[in-house]
Amino acid sequence: QVQLLQSGGGLAQVGESLRLSCVPSGWAVIRDYHMAWFRQAPGREREFVAASGTNTDSTVYTDSVKGRFTISRDNAKNALYLQMNNLLLEDTGVYFCAAGVFVWETPGESIKYRYWGQGTQITVSS
Secondary structure (H helix, E strand, O other): OOOEEEEEOEEEEOOOOEEEEEEEOOOOOHHHOEEEEEEEOOOOOOEEEEEEOOOOOOEEEOHHHOOOEEEEEEOOOOEEEEEEOOOOHHHOEEEEEEEEOOOOOOOOOHHHOOEEEOOEEEEEEO
16 A cells, blocks of 8 residues: 655745655655645535656646746655646645556556545645
């Protein structure tokens, strides 16, 4: 069983930056998994934010975060990151990291990810 441990996040004002981290527990290594970030705003369904394939050149973003968020992985540290710049009010929500093994197609589908982090609250205020 792979557990993903998240850290970072918290409170920010519009235009500020935050960074999330995700580290697997135990023997799991992220280089073996496609990794992603999802988020869920209050009263809304969980939505895809960004994904990073095992080929580190493969990244995908939802349109609303392109140019502002960067997903990256440090295989040496066995960690996944989400750097969030120029935060907007609509970025508020609980953010989840996820890991899965699948053919690198439509990585924005949550059903493809078997393992999930515990969630981290991001609150952006004006």
